[in-house]
Amino acid sequence: MVEPAPREVVVFITVVGLSTLALLALSDIFLTATKRASVGEWVTLWAKRYPMYALALTLVAGGLLGHFYFATP
Amino acid sequence: MSSTITPANPDQARTEPRQKRLVDRVRDWRVPPQVQGVVTWVSVGFLIMAFAIVVWDMVSAVSYIVSNPAPPCSNPPSLQSYPPQLVVVGVCLVTFLLGHLTARLQFIDAKHLARHQVKEVEHPERDPRLREALIVQALLLVFLLEMIGLLIVEALTLSHNVWPITFYVRCAYNAAGVQSMWAAASILFLVGRWFWLPARRNDGRTSS
Numbered sequence: 001m002v003e004p005a006p007r008e009v010v011v012f013i014t015v016v017g018l019s020t021l022a023l024l025a026l027s028d029i030f031l032t033a034t035k036r037a038s039v040g041e042w043v044t045l046w047a048k049r050y051p052m053y054a055l056a057l058t059l060v061a062g063g064l065l066g067h068f069y070f071a072t073p
Numbered sequence: 074m075s076s077t078i079t080p081a082n083p084d085q086a087r088t089e090p091r092q093k094r095l096v097d098r099v100r101d102w103r104v105p106p107q108v109q110g111v112v113t114w115v116s117v118g119f120l121i122m123a124f125a126i127v128v129w130d131m132v133s134a135v136s137y138i139v140s141n142p143a144p145p146c147s148n149p150p151s152l153q154s155y156p157p158q159l160v161v162v163g164v165c166l167v168t169f170l171l172g173h174l175t176a177r178l179q180f181i182d183a184k185h186l187a188r189h190q191v192k193e194v195e196h197p198e199r200d201p202r203l204r205e206a207l208i209v210q211a212l213l214l215v216f217l218l219e220m221i222g223l224l225i226v227e228a229l230t231l232s233h234n235v236w237p238i239t240f241y242v243r244c245a246y247n248a249a250g251v252q253s254m255w256a257a258a259s260i261l262f263l264v265g266r267w268f269w270l271p272a273r274r275n276d277g278r279t280s281s
Contacts, residue, residue, distance in 0.1 A: 004144050005235045011138050013226060013238065016219060018131035025124040025263055032116050035182040040267040046209055057217075064223060068238050069257070 109180040116175040120266075123259040130256040134245065145248035150240055154250040161246070161254045168258040172265025 004010075028039045037045075047054035093101070104112050137145065144150075152158070200206070223238065230237045236244075246253045 001148065002234045002236055002240070004148070004240075005230055007138050007142075009226065010241065011135055013223070013241075014131060014134045014138070016222070018127055018134075020215070020219060021260065021263060022124055022127045022131065024267075025120055025127065028263075028266065029117055029120045029124065032113060032120060032179060035113065035180060037181055038176060038179065038266065040176050040269075041181070042205075042209055043267050046213075060220065064220065067227070068242055 104178050104180065112175075112178050113180055116179050119171065119175055119262065123262050126255050126259040130252060133249075133252065144236075144241075144244050146244040147247070150243035150247045152243065152247075154247045156250055156254060161250075161257060164254055164258050165261040168262040169265040169269075172262040172267075173269045176266045176269075 024039055031038050227237055229235075242253075245256075
Protein backbone atom coordinates (compact mmCIF):
# COMPACT_ATOMS: atom_id res chain seq x y z
CA MET A 1 0.00 0.00 0.00
CA VAL A 2 1.26 3.47 -0.85
CA GLU A 3 1.92 5.89 2.03
CA PRO A 4 1.46 9.68 2.24
CA ALA A 5 4.53 11.75 1.29
CA PRO A 6 6.50 13.80 3.86
CA ARG A 7 4.63 16.96 4.89
CA GLU A 8 7.38 19.29 3.71
CA VAL A 9 7.08 17.97 0.14
CA VAL A 10 3.30 18.41 0.13
CA VAL A 11 3.54 21.96 1.51
CA PHE A 12 6.19 22.83 -1.09
CA ILE A 13 4.11 21.56 -4.02
CA THR A 14 0.94 23.23 -2.73
CA VAL A 15 2.62 26.60 -2.23
CA VAL A 16 4.57 26.55 -5.52
CA GLY A 17 1.62 25.39 -7.64
CA LEU A 18 -1.10 27.61 -6.18
CA SER A 19 1.00 30.73 -5.57
CA THR A 20 2.04 30.77 -9.24
CA LEU A 21 -1.63 30.76 -10.23
CA ALA A 22 -2.44 33.43 -7.63
CA LEU A 23 0.38 35.69 -8.87
CA LEU A 24 -0.73 35.31 -12.48
CA ALA A 25 -4.34 36.06 -11.47
CA LEU A 26 -3.15 39.16 -9.62
CA SER A 27 -1.26 40.42 -12.68
CA ASP A 28 -4.34 39.68 -14.83
CA ILE A 29 -6.45 41.81 -12.45
CA PHE A 30 -4.02 44.72 -12.89
CA LEU A 31 -3.84 44.32 -16.69
CA THR A 32 -7.63 44.06 -17.04
CA ALA A 33 -8.36 47.02 -14.77
CA THR A 34 -5.93 49.22 -16.73
CA LYS A 35 -7.39 48.02 -20.09
CA ARG A 36 -4.07 46.51 -21.19
CA ALA A 37 -3.54 43.24 -23.06
CA SER A 38 -4.31 40.44 -20.59
CA VAL A 39 -2.21 37.37 -19.77
CA GLY A 40 -4.19 35.45 -22.40
CA GLU A 41 -3.20 37.98 -25.08
CA TRP A 42 0.45 37.40 -24.28
CA VAL A 43 -0.02 33.64 -24.44
CA THR A 44 -1.79 33.96 -27.80
CA LEU A 45 0.90 36.20 -29.26
CA TRP A 46 3.65 33.88 -28.08
CA ALA A 47 1.83 30.78 -29.41
CA LYS A 48 1.39 32.46 -32.80
CA ARG A 49 5.10 33.20 -32.95
CA TYR A 50 6.21 29.72 -31.87
CA PRO A 51 3.36 27.36 -32.88
CA MET A 52 5.26 24.07 -32.70
CA TYR A 53 6.77 24.94 -29.33
CA ALA A 54 3.31 25.93 -28.09
CA LEU A 55 1.88 22.63 -29.37
CA ALA A 56 4.56 20.61 -27.56
CA LEU A 57 4.03 22.54 -24.31
CA THR A 58 0.26 22.14 -24.58
CA LEU A 59 0.61 18.38 -24.97
CA VAL A 60 2.86 18.10 -21.90
CA ALA A 61 0.78 20.47 -19.77
CA GLY A 62 -2.48 18.78 -20.87
CA GLY A 63 -1.03 15.37 -20.04
CA LEU A 64 0.00 16.55 -16.58
CA LEU A 65 -3.40 18.14 -15.86
CA GLY A 66 -5.18 14.98 -17.01
CA HIS A 67 -2.88 12.86 -14.86
CA PHE A 68 -3.42 14.95 -11.72
CA TYR A 69 -7.17 15.62 -11.97
CA PHE A 70 -8.69 12.68 -13.87
CA ALA A 71 -9.22 10.29 -10.98
CA THR A 72 -9.71 6.63 -11.85
CA PRO A 73 -10.41 3.78 -9.40
CA MET B 74 -36.92 42.81 -48.90
CA SER B 75 -33.82 42.13 -50.98
CA SER B 76 -34.12 42.53 -54.73
CA THR B 77 -33.49 39.66 -57.11
CA ILE B 78 -29.99 39.50 -58.55
CA THR B 79 -30.16 39.22 -62.31
CA PRO B 80 -27.56 39.58 -65.04
CA ALA B 81 -29.21 42.95 -65.76
CA ASN B 82 -27.96 44.54 -62.48
CA PRO B 83 -24.55 43.00 -61.71
CA ASP B 84 -23.31 46.17 -59.95
CA GLN B 85 -26.04 45.82 -57.33
CA ALA B 86 -24.99 42.21 -56.75
CA ARG B 87 -21.45 43.37 -56.07
CA THR B 88 -22.43 46.13 -53.59
CA GLU B 89 -25.16 44.34 -51.63
CA PRO B 90 -23.66 42.86 -48.43
CA ARG B 91 -23.86 39.10 -48.08
CA GLN B 92 -26.09 37.76 -45.33
CA LYS B 93 -23.90 36.54 -42.45
CA ARG B 94 -24.42 33.13 -40.94
CA LEU B 95 -25.98 33.06 -37.47
CA VAL B 96 -22.84 31.56 -35.93
CA ASP B 97 -20.72 34.38 -37.41
CA ARG B 98 -23.16 37.00 -36.16
CA VAL B 99 -22.96 35.53 -32.65
CA ARG B 100 -19.15 35.34 -32.77
CA ASP B 101 -18.81 38.86 -34.15
CA TRP B 102 -21.20 40.38 -31.63
CA ARG B 103 -19.63 43.35 -29.88
CA VAL B 104 -20.28 44.79 -26.50
CA PRO B 105 -21.94 48.20 -26.96
CA PRO B 106 -19.49 51.01 -26.10
CA GLN B 107 -21.74 52.24 -23.29
CA VAL B 108 -21.28 49.03 -21.28
CA GLN B 109 -17.63 48.28 -22.03
CA GLY B 110 -16.66 49.60 -18.61
CA VAL B 111 -19.20 47.28 -16.96
CA VAL B 112 -17.72 44.26 -18.78
CA THR B 113 -14.23 45.23 -17.66
CA TRP B 114 -15.29 45.47 -14.02
CA VAL B 115 -17.25 42.21 -14.25
CA SER B 116 -14.03 40.56 -15.49
CA VAL B 117 -12.08 42.14 -12.63
CA GLY B 118 -14.73 40.97 -10.16
CA PHE B 119 -14.53 37.35 -11.34
CA LEU B 120 -10.73 37.52 -11.32
CA ILE B 121 -10.70 38.80 -7.74
CA MET B 122 -13.03 35.95 -6.75
CA ALA B 123 -10.78 33.37 -8.46
CA PHE B 124 -7.69 34.88 -6.81
CA ALA B 125 -9.36 34.87 -3.37
CA ILE B 126 -10.49 31.23 -3.74
CA VAL B 127 -7.02 30.06 -4.84
CA VAL B 128 -5.36 31.87 -1.90
CA TRP B 129 -8.04 30.58 0.52
CA ASP B 130 -7.46 27.00 -0.65
CA MET B 131 -3.69 27.34 -0.43
CA VAL B 132 -3.88 28.69 3.14
CA SER B 133 -6.41 26.00 4.17
CA ALA B 134 -4.32 23.18 2.72
CA VAL B 135 -1.02 24.39 4.20
CA SER B 136 -2.50 25.10 7.64
CA TYR B 137 -4.10 21.64 7.76
CA ILE B 138 -0.91 19.86 6.66
CA VAL B 139 1.22 21.77 9.18
CA SER B 140 -1.12 21.18 12.12
CA ASN B 141 -2.15 17.55 11.45
CA PRO B 142 0.19 14.58 11.01
CA ALA B 143 -2.27 12.43 9.03
CA PRO B 144 -4.18 13.24 5.84
CA PRO B 145 -7.91 14.05 6.30
CA CYS B 146 -9.09 11.08 4.22
CA SER B 147 -8.83 7.31 3.86
CA ASN B 148 -5.87 5.53 2.31
CA PRO B 149 -6.28 5.35 -0.67
CA PRO B 150 -8.61 8.36 -0.88
CA SER B 151 -12.20 7.54 -1.76
CA LEU B 152 -13.64 8.75 -5.04
CA GLN B 153 -17.06 9.37 -3.52
CA SER B 154 -17.82 12.73 -1.95
CA TYR B 155 -20.27 15.61 -1.99
CA PRO B 156 -20.93 17.19 -4.50
CA PRO B 157 -20.85 14.26 -6.99
CA GLN B 158 -18.05 14.23 -9.57
CA LEU B 159 -20.38 15.04 -12.48
CA VAL B 160 -21.56 18.20 -10.70
CA VAL B 161 -17.93 19.24 -10.20
CA VAL B 162 -17.18 18.62 -13.88
CA GLY B 163 -20.29 20.61 -14.89
CA VAL B 164 -19.37 23.59 -12.68
CA CYS B 165 -15.80 23.50 -14.05
CA LEU B 166 -17.07 23.52 -17.65
CA VAL B 167 -19.33 26.50 -16.90
CA THR B 168 -16.48 28.49 -15.31
CA PHE B 169 -14.17 27.54 -18.21
CA LEU B 170 -16.72 29.02 -20.61
CA LEU B 171 -17.17 32.04 -18.35
CA GLY B 172 -13.42 32.64 -18.40
CA HIS B 173 -13.42 32.56 -22.18
CA LEU B 174 -16.40 34.93 -22.41
CA THR B 175 -14.89 37.48 -20.05
CA ALA B 176 -11.68 37.47 -22.11
CA ARG B 177 -13.55 37.65 -25.43
CA LEU B 178 -15.83 40.53 -24.47
CA GLN B 179 -13.22 42.43 -22.50
CA PHE B 180 -12.26 45.84 -23.86
CA ILE B 181 -8.57 46.48 -24.53
CA ASP B 182 -7.30 49.94 -25.34
CA ALA B 183 -5.97 49.79 -28.93
CA LYS B 184 -2.93 51.88 -28.03
CA HIS B 185 -1.67 49.04 -25.83
CA LEU B 186 -1.96 46.58 -28.73
CA ALA B 187 -0.17 48.81 -31.24
CA ARG B 188 3.21 47.74 -29.82
CA HIS B 189 2.50 44.15 -30.83
CA GLN B 190 1.78 45.06 -34.45
CA VAL B 191 5.29 46.32 -35.32
CA LYS B 192 7.12 44.57 -38.15
CA GLU B 193 10.39 42.72 -37.66
CA VAL B 194 13.24 45.11 -36.86
CA GLU B 195 16.77 44.81 -38.21
CA HIS B 196 18.39 44.10 -34.87
CA PRO B 197 16.63 42.30 -32.00
CA GLU B 198 18.11 44.68 -29.43
CA ARG B 199 16.32 47.60 -31.07
CA ASP B 200 12.94 45.87 -30.96
CA PRO B 201 10.49 47.98 -28.88
CA ARG B 202 8.98 44.77 -27.52
CA LEU B 203 12.28 43.64 -25.98
CA ARG B 204 11.27 44.20 -22.33
CA GLU B 205 7.93 42.42 -22.76
CA ALA B 206 9.63 39.54 -24.60
CA LEU B 207 12.08 39.09 -21.72
CA ILE B 208 9.23 39.04 -19.19
CA VAL B 209 7.33 36.43 -21.22
CA GLN B 210 10.45 34.28 -21.61
CA ALA B 211 11.21 34.53 -17.88
CA LEU B 212 7.65 33.45 -17.05
CA LEU B 213 7.95 30.62 -19.53
CA LEU B 214 11.17 29.50 -17.87
CA VAL B 215 9.49 29.49 -14.45
CA PHE B 216 6.56 27.52 -15.88
CA LEU B 217 8.90 24.94 -17.45
CA LEU B 218 10.94 24.59 -14.26
CA GLU B 219 7.76 24.01 -12.27
CA MET B 220 6.61 21.36 -14.75
CA ILE B 221 9.99 19.63 -14.49
CA GLY B 222 9.71 19.74 -10.69
CA LEU B 223 6.21 18.27 -10.75
CA LEU B 224 7.27 15.51 -13.15
CA ILE B 225 10.27 14.61 -10.96
CA VAL B 226 8.11 14.54 -7.81
CA GLU B 227 5.48 12.41 -9.55
CA ALA B 228 8.08 9.97 -10.90
CA LEU B 229 9.83 9.66 -7.52
CA THR B 230 6.61 9.17 -5.56
CA LEU B 231 5.30 6.53 -7.96
CA SER B 232 8.58 4.61 -7.80
CA HIS B 233 8.87 4.78 -3.97
CA ASN B 234 5.32 3.69 -3.02
CA VAL B 235 4.45 7.20 -1.85
CA TRP B 236 1.18 9.00 -2.65
CA PRO B 237 1.38 10.67 -6.07
CA ILE B 238 -0.04 14.19 -6.55
CA THR B 239 -3.24 12.63 -7.96
CA PHE B 240 -3.97 11.15 -4.52
CA TYR B 241 -3.75 14.56 -2.87
CA VAL B 242 -6.27 15.96 -5.36
CA ARG B 243 -8.59 13.03 -4.55
CA CYS B 244 -7.97 13.51 -0.83
CA ALA B 245 -8.88 17.21 -1.01
CA TYR B 246 -12.11 16.35 -2.86
CA ASN B 247 -12.90 13.60 -0.36
CA ALA B 248 -12.27 15.76 2.72
CA ALA B 249 -13.66 19.12 1.51
CA GLY B 250 -15.71 18.52 -1.62
CA VAL B 251 -17.33 21.96 -1.98
CA GLN B 252 -14.13 23.89 -1.31
CA SER B 253 -12.20 21.67 -3.75
CA MET B 254 -14.91 22.14 -6.37
CA TRP B 255 -14.58 25.94 -6.16
CA ALA B 256 -10.79 25.65 -6.30
CA ALA B 257 -11.01 23.55 -9.47
CA ALA B 258 -13.64 25.93 -10.90
CA SER B 259 -11.37 28.93 -10.23
CA ILE B 260 -8.45 27.22 -11.95
CA LEU B 261 -10.65 26.36 -14.94
CA PHE B 262 -11.91 29.98 -15.08
CA LEU B 263 -8.30 31.17 -15.31
CA VAL B 264 -7.45 28.50 -17.89
CA GLY B 265 -10.47 29.57 -19.97
CA ARG B 266 -9.29 33.18 -19.82
CA TRP B 267 -5.66 32.49 -20.68
CA PHE B 268 -5.70 29.56 -23.09
CA TRP B 269 -8.89 29.96 -25.11
CA LEU B 270 -8.74 33.37 -26.67
CA PRO B 271 -9.92 34.62 -30.07
CA ALA B 272 -7.58 36.62 -32.30
CA ARG B 273 -7.76 40.38 -31.87
CA ARG B 274 -7.76 42.92 -34.62
CA ASN B 275 -5.63 46.07 -34.55
CA ASP B 276 -8.44 48.08 -32.96
CA GLY B 277 -8.46 45.74 -29.98
CA ARG B 278 -11.70 43.97 -30.90
CA THR B 279 -11.95 40.21 -31.13
CA SER B 280 -12.55 38.65 -34.52
CA SER B 281 -13.96 35.26 -35.44
